[in-house]
Amino acid sequence: MTLPASISASVIDRLKSAVGAGGWTDDPDLLAPFLVEWRDTWRGTTPLMLSPATTAEASAVLAICHANRIAVTTQGGNTGLVGGQIPQGEVLISTRRMKAIRSIDPLDDSIIAEAGCILTDVHAAAATVNKRFPLVLASQGSATIGGLISTNAGGVHVRRHGMMRALVLGLEAVLPDGSVFSELTSLRKDNTGYDLKQLLIGAEGTLGLVTAASLKLVPVPRAMVVSMLAVESAKIAVELLHRLEERTGAVAAFELINHTGVAMALKNLSNVKDPLAHTKAPWRVLVEFESSADGLGDLAEEALGEAIEAGLVIDCLISQNEAQAQDFWLLREEMSAAQRPEGASAKHDISVPVSQIPAFLERADAVVESIVPGCQIVSFGHASDGNIHYDVVQPPGMEPAAFKARAPTLIEAVHDVAVSLHGSISAEHGIGISRREEFIRREPSAHLKLMHAIKSGIDPHGIMNPRVLI
Numbered sequence: 001m002t003l004p005a006s007i008s009a010s011v012i013d014r015l016k017s018a019v020g021a022g023g024w025t026d027d028p029d030l031l032a033p034f035l036v037e038w039r040d041t042w043r044g045t046t047p048l049m050l051s052p053a054t055t056a057e058a059s060a061v062l063a064i065c066h067a068n069r070i071a072v073t074t075q076g077g078n079t080g081l082v083g084g085q086i087p088q089g090e091v092l093i094s095t096r097r098m099k100a101i102r103s104i105d106p107l108d109d110s111i112i113a114e115a116g117c118i119l120t121d122v123h124a125a126a127a128t129v130n131k132r133f134p135l136v137l138a139s140q141g142s143a144t145i146g147g148l149i150s151t152n153a154g155g156v157h158v159r160r161h162g163m164m165r166a167l168v169l170g171l172e173a174v175l176p177d178g179s180v181f182s183e184l185t186s187l188r189k190d191n192t193g194y195d196l197k198q199l200l201i202g203a204e205g206t207l208g209l210v211t212a213a214s215l216k217l218v219p220v221p222r223a224m225v226v227s228m229l230a231v232e233s234a235k236i237a238v239e240l241l242h243r244l245e246e247r248t249g250a251v252a253a254f255e256l257i258n259h260t261g262v263a264m265a266l267k268n269l270s271n272v273k274d275p276l277a278h279t280k281a282p283w284r285v286l287v288e289f290e291s292s293a294d295g296l297g298d299l300a301e302e303a304l305g306e307a308i309e310a311g312l313v314i315d316c317l318i319s320q321n322e323a324q325a326q327d328f329w330l331l332r333e334e335m336s337a338a339q340r341p342e343g344a345s346a347k348h349d350i351s352v353p354v355s356q357i358p359a360f361l362e363r364a365d366a367v368v369e370s371i372v373p374g375c376q377i378v379s380f381g382h383a384s385d386g387n388i389h390y391d392v393v394q395p396p397g398m399e400p401a402a403f404k405a406r407a408p409t410l411i412e413a414v415h416d417v418a419v420s421l422h423g424s425i426s427a428e429h430g431i432g433i434s435r436r437e438e439f440i441r442r443e444p445s446a447h448l449k450l451m452h453a454i455k456s457g458i459d460p461h462g463i464m465n466p467r468v469l470i
């Protein structure tokens with residue numbers, strides 16, 4: 001594939017020299033891994049990948065693209081689930097060479113990390129000053145700070161620490177014309193005008209290239225307890241969440257998994273263990289408690305014991321060591337992998353107000369069963385934020401193609417249920433390419449008008465991630 005004929009060889013040479021010899025490639029073999037999404041849902045093409053190593057190089061690249069109307073797609077760790085990072089003919093800008101931790105300040109509780117830093121590297125850097133960056137998600141070994149900011153990632157600690165938006169103190173980004181927005185502050189309070197960094201957070205790469213961020217650190221909790229519970233219904237799980245929060249003040253994560261998901265993981269994955277194998281129950285809840293106060297283990301045990309006595313919990317196990325805690329988490333984290341051997345699936349990342357989770361599940365189950373009788377519903381997710389990954393897996397024996405033909409109807413119906421309960425069709429993964437059409441159809445026109453005004457004001461030639469979001 002070549003760049004559009006209207007782009008002269010001298011412009012291409014300028015793009016290449018802006019990043020230096022080690023900063024570009026057009027070799028199809030080297031490009032291949034950057035052109036496929038991890039689930040293989042999206043595949044793309046690009047004539048050229050540019051990997052700036054500094055903000056100045058990124059600025060030079062975008063200035064050239066802006067002046068010559070060259071469309072770009074930005075990519076970080078390529079773990080996004082809605083296809084926004086896979087180019088469809090655009091020049092690909094990768095942040096893989098922008099990996100420096102620029103500074104850590106334990107007194108300001110902040111760290112400045114470049115866009116290409118992997119989340120686990122930020123965790124490790126924070127630990128060197130006995131602090132923690134509290135964003136935790138299953139893709140943390142590959143997802144980058146720039147990608148996490150651009151998708152406003154969530155993860156398992158949102159109720160306690162907020163989404164990425166709440167964890168960014170300051171930002172540095174290259175705007176589409178090559179100018180640099182630089183506000184790498186560690187201020188907690190600053191009411192001087194619009195909070196411009198928030199425009200770039202969750203913008204999915206449509207308004208600029210994030211190059212670095214100042215992130216909030218928090219104290220490392222002195223104790224952590226992970227427990228796996230068996231409960232009768234999602235309604236009871238919601239009641240339990242509030243009860244455990246009130247009783248302990250220490251609930252850090254509260255994840256819900258249905259029986260079908262647990263059974264599928266045990267059937268299809270050899271690395272997964274079921275800590276409550278002897279208990280038959282429709283739902284599992286994984287609760288992580290954390291605290292710096294003494295006696296967390298006793299407190300959690302007392303609170304869970306009372307919940308058992310009150311009839312809310314059928315059975316429960318508290319991890320006795322780190323390895324056991326990891327086993328509990330593995331069962332939750334492997335929910336997507338567990339579905340793969342079963343064939344085709346339709347996935348959802350919905351949110352509803354926490355109180356409406358039971359109603360959502362009841363109504364969505366009924367509507368889905370009426371569209372594809374016998375389908376296998378795997379419901380799991382960050383229940384303390386009302387975020388359910390509601391995955392509908394094809395019935396055993398059905399032709400995958402026949403199921404895929406029904407998938408758009410299924411997705412529409414599940415989203416209708418979420419919206420009818422004042423929920424969202426994308427809780428944390430974003431819109432990207434996969435939800436774009438539906439988002440535009442469902443979003444109120446006043447919202448779209450405002451978004452277009454922002455987009456055209458900042459990116460008048462529409463060069464940044466042109467097929468994404470709006």
Ligand SMILES: Cc1cc2nc3c(=O)[nH]c(=O)nc-3n(C[C@H](O)[C@H](O)[C@H](O)COP(=O)(O)OP(=O)(O)OC[C@H]3O[C@@H](n4cnc5c(N)ncnc54)[C@H](O)[C@@H]3O)c2cc1C
Binds near residue numbers: 073
């Ligand atoms: C196993 C697994 C579990 C996951 N769990 C969660 C979860 O719990 N919560 C959650 O929120 N997400 C989750 N995700 C989704 C994903 O990890 C997040 O969306 C993550 O934020 C993407 O980061 P990335 O670096 O891989 O970005 P990419 O996938 O490379 O890009 C994602 C989007 O951000 C844009 N982008 C990337 N870098 C920049 C930049 N520097 N400047 C501007 N735009 C940029 C891209 O153009 C694209 O639109 C999961 C994914 C996987 C594979």
